[in-house]
Amino acid sequence: MAALLGIVSPVTFTGKHPVNSRSRRRTVVKCSNERRILFNRIAPVYDNLNDLLSLGQHRIWKNMAVSWSGAKKGDYVLDLCCGSGDLAFLLSEKVGSTGKVMGLDFSSEQLAVAATRQSLKARSCYKCIEWIEGDAIDLPFDDCEFDAVTMGYGLRNVVDRLRAMKEMYRVLKPGSRVSILDFNKSNQSVTTFMQGWMIDNVVVPVATVYDLAKEYEYLKYSINGYLTGEELETLALEAGFSSACHYEISGGFMGNLVAMR
Numbered sequence: 001m002a003a004l005l006g007i008v009s010p011v012t013f014t015g016k017h018p019v020n021s022r023s024r025r026r027t028v029v030k031c032s033n034e035r036r037i038l039f040n041r042i043a044p045v046y047d048n049l050n051d052l053l054s055l056g057q058h059r060i061w062k063n064m065a066v067s068w069s070g071a072k073k074g075d076y077v078l079d080l081c082c083g084s085g086d087l088a089f090l091l092s093e094k095v096g097s098t099g100k101v102m103g104l105d106f107s108s109e110q111l112a113v114a115a116t117r118q119s120l121k122a123r124s125c126y127k128c129i130e131w132i133e134g135d136a137i138d139l140p141f142d143d144c145e146f147d148a149v150t151m152g153y154g155l156r157n158v159v160d161r162l163r164a165m166k167e168m169y170r171v172l173k174p175g176s177r178v179s180i181l182d183f184n185k186s187n188q189s190v191t192t193f194m195q196g197w198m199i200d201n202v203v204v205p206v207a208t209v210y211d212l213a214k215e216y217e218y219l220k221y222s223i224n225g226y227l228t229g230e231e232l233e234t235l236a237l238e239a240g241f242s243s244a245c246h247y248e249i250s251g252g253f254m255g256n257l258v259a260m261r
């Protein structure tokens with residue numbers, strides 16, 4: 001489970017000397033691949049389980065994240081860790097057919113679902129979306145390209161979060177925003193307890209029906225290994241953003257970081 005968790009401490013020590021960067025690199029690559037496999041495996045049922053398990057609320061949270069990004073008509077925007085495309089479709093409705101949306105993910109199966117969903121949509125704005133298979137920590141884009149960046153339930157799953165944050169900073173135009181939605185690692189013990197209880201007693205039992213118990217058990221461990229809102233703000237400032245604010249939503253179950261370059 002630890003491998004699936006891919007929880008890699010910033011510096012891994014054995015004995016007196018830090019493990020060399022080559023072994024750390026190997027660990028990062030291995031953990032990253034474990035996660036890619038996880039999201040490939042859940043791709044066929046991902047959207048339906050999100051709707052069922054959040055009672056459709058996740059669509060509200062994603063709408064909020066896209067609104068916070070500041071994306072507007074005619075913009076060129078990026079949705080990182082786009083998965084099956086939920087935030088990319090919402091962004092395309094904001095930028096319209098005169099804008100452009102890039103959806104990037106390293107799961108080929110998630111991108112295949114996104115492309116299929118796009119092919120079934122009639123509105124012209126959805127035609128402005130392009131899907132790219134790539135890694136959030138090494139973006140295939142130039143500096144200062146995008147008017148907005150979104151990341152829905154992605155940063156918690158990225159092994160090197162600071163590197164991903166620095167890449168988001170690099171590809172954003174000065175004065176533009178990144179909006180990062182995810183579970184909230186709450187400081188309130190009641191919220192943490194309720195989050196964990198829901199995952200243990202609702203989410204995982206339902207996922208078990210689809211033989212995905214292990215994949216959804218990862219959720220709880222990944223939230224435990226995530227950053228608090230305050231730590232996310234600090235991470236954004238460390239990556240170079242001029243300002244950062246983390247908003248708790250849905251009773252503290254979820255959170256959204258907004259940072260400006």
Ligand SMILES: C/C(=C\Cc1cc(O)c2ccccc2c1O)CCC[C@H](C)CCC[C@H](C)CCCC(C)C
Nearest residue numbers: 050053054055057058153195198199215216218219
């Ligand atoms: C859209 C949501 C989660 C996306 C998601 C993120 C991940 O990192 C995963 C990792 C492994 C497997 C699946 C995912 C994954 O789906 C949030 C909503 C879906 C959640 C699965 C449901 C979580 C339930 C909450 C703990 C409680 C919701 C209360 C609400 C007010 C009804």
Ligand SMILES: C[S@@+](CC[C@H](N)C(=O)[O-])C[C@H]1O[C@@H](n2cnc3c(N)ncnc32)[C@H](O)[C@@H]1O
Nearest residue numbers: 039081082083105106107110135136152153157
């Ligand atoms: C929980 S899904 C979120 C999908 C979508 N943003 C949403 O909100 O529904 C997390 C996504 O992040 C992708 N991902 C995780 N680490 C990544 C990385 N380093 N580079 C690119 N994609 C990554 C996974 O493949 C998966 O599709």
